[in-house]
Amino acid sequence: MAKPNKKGPTQTVEIFCAKCKAQLFKYRKGGKGSLVKCFKERIVDDYTQIPCQCPSCEQVFARDTLIRGAPAFKMIGGKVTMK
Template identity: 70%
Template sequence: MAKPNKKGPVRTVDIFCSKCRTQLYKYRKGGKGALVKCFIERISEDYTEEVATCPGCQQVFARQTLIRGTPALKMIGQKVYMK
């Protein structure tokens, strides 16, 4: 399997917690589909103190994993939304 692009896409999206509406990340997302995973190297701004845990309500919104050999966060359904 091929690794994801290092530079990545130019378009950034803001990722928020669904429960308390706290901003979690600014992320360089490719494509126009749903947010399923976040490659850690594509996160441009991180507003969380603990990995994959919302700073506002302490809800765990993702799991750390390796996708195609690259560290990523696999999002848990309906815990986050993006704008």
């Protein structure tokens, strides 16, 4: 399986907690689809103190996993929104 390229797309999206609207990440996302996973190497700014947990409401929004051999966060459906 091929790994995602390190540079990745140039378009960034901001990822927010769906419950309290706190900003979680600024992420270089490719494509137009929904947010299913976040590769750690593509995260530009990380606003969380504890990985996969919202800093304000402490809700768990993702799981730490390996996808295609690269470390990533697998998003839990309905827990995050993006702009």
